[in-house]
Amino acid sequence: MKKIGILFGMENTFPNAFIERVNSKGEPDIIAEAVTIDKVAQAAPTEYAVIIDRISQDVPFYRAYLKNAAISGTAVINNPFWWSADEKFFNNALAEKIGVPVPKTVLLPSKERPDGTSETSFRNLAFPMAWEEIFEYVGFPAYMKPHDGGGWKSVYKVVNPHDMWFKHEETGQLVMMLQEEIEFTDYVRCYCIGQKDVLIMPYEPRNPHHLRYASELKATGEEREKLLETIKDYTLRLNQALGYDFNTVEFAVRDGIPYAIDFCNPAPDADIYSVGPDNFEWVVEAAANMAIERAKQQVPGQVNLTWGTFMKDAIQTAPSQKASEPTPEPIPSAKEVNVKAVTPKKSVKPPKAGGDEPIAEPDPQMPTQRAAVTKAPAKNSKLKKS
Known part of the structure; x- marks a missing residue:
């Protein structure tokens, strides 16, 4: 018997209708039910061939559970690894x-620094940024929204730069994007x-x-x-x-x-009271058919996730070692490495009793282009001093 589970939260109409629709089709050895989680042990398989995920974006515990289920053979819809990265x-x-x-869109740094960071953490960020070019590219009015959000949360319409700065004050540590209005x-x-x-x-x-x-x-x-x-x-x-x-x-x-x-x-609204009866019927039927198809295709113990062409193409075109290139020397194991003790040519004299305190080492300095260029070459270098 292959089980199709659905993991959900506050919603009622779609999960119940989905379960009833799958079971009404009378597929041999396939049954649908609400997911029950009583224990999550690492690498332990679940009892589900397929899980439809409707809630893990809001519950990190569920997301971790689904990843664990996926590596043990459950076909999780949608792929929790890709969903976490997207x-x-x-x-x-x-x-x-x-x-x-798509509308013209740019990424904006967060108004507040992430916890645990300081001004030094952003030394690679130009100050000020090229705001005039950004505003000219996107144009106004525009929409400012979280770069990874959903559900129309923290979405602002902005009519000019001053309006954008004013509303950006409310966004805290959210990384926002500014998007052309269509x-x-x-x-x-x-x-x-x-x-x-x-x-x-x-x-x-x-x-x-x-x-x-x-x-x-x-x-x-x-x-x-x-x-x-x-x-x-x-x-x-x-x-x-x-x-x-x-x-x-x-x-x-x-x-x-x-x-x-x-x-x-990846967990879109499917409530009958918002999408309407006709659309609701279509979604329930299509989702039930898709879940049954995936259950039939599922191979226990193997990874049964869906990966998009972006990931597939990236793997197929990844650089690999050419046949003509020499095989690199194997890295010796810990047992094969012989470590020789090296005695320094000059011993370091301890400070004399009653003498001055040892000088503390200076704080490490970031190398600059000037320092790198003016540093003299080593004695055995082929470069000549200028």
Whole structure:
């Protein structure tokens, strides 16, 4: 018997509907249930072939549990290792590389220094930064948001540099990004399940939360069909590159071009009271089918995680030793290393009784370019003194 588990928190409608839908399909030797955790021992396998993760982004204990489960064979959706590393600013950069339009975006240092750091920790950061170039590149109005956040938390609309500085004071240690505003004629939110099934939902982010899905596309006819085709293509590209099997992507449409605004939502809202009955039905059915498929594919004891093309391509193109290169000498083991005692040519004389105290060593100094350039070469150096 293979178990499909779902790990969740406050939400009620989707987890229960998901469990019922999987079990209603009558797949032999497959059953779904809510995950139960009573003990987490290192490298110990769980009883689940598949776990749908809906909450670990808020509970570090759950995230550690899922990683431990994954290395022992559980197919965790979404991949907890990649999800831990991913963030929105990187997503924007990746989207640009794979040909998906995104707003102009820059990264901003945090207003407050991280705990345990000082001014010296930031000696590599130019002061002041090239703010005029940054503002000219992004333009105003713009949006300032956490580079790795979600759920519309700590998102600010800023209308000029003074407004940005004023609101930046509230962000504490958050690393923010400043993003071009896209004045849109249409806005959509797309579910992507299993990197193949896409549901495009008209969405109005300016409405109250419970009315955001009460919207219709303004584009019509051939323009509408072309727009929907492009949005589906971009949605699949993004999720296949990132490796997410359960995600949403938001697009703002300007001058007929869909710009990806938000596409790092690996535990997206699926509540029937916010997405609506029709969208809810689609998500439950697609998620159940995907989980059953992954359970059938799962091989106990092996890693059954999904990795995106970004990671796969990076591994395939990683530099490796060429056949023509000589094999490096093996590093000797501890037993093979002979350590010779070396007696110094001149012994260090201890300070005489009643004499001066030994001089303390000066604090180490950071080498400068001037010091490095003017330092005389060693006697056996091939370089000549100038």
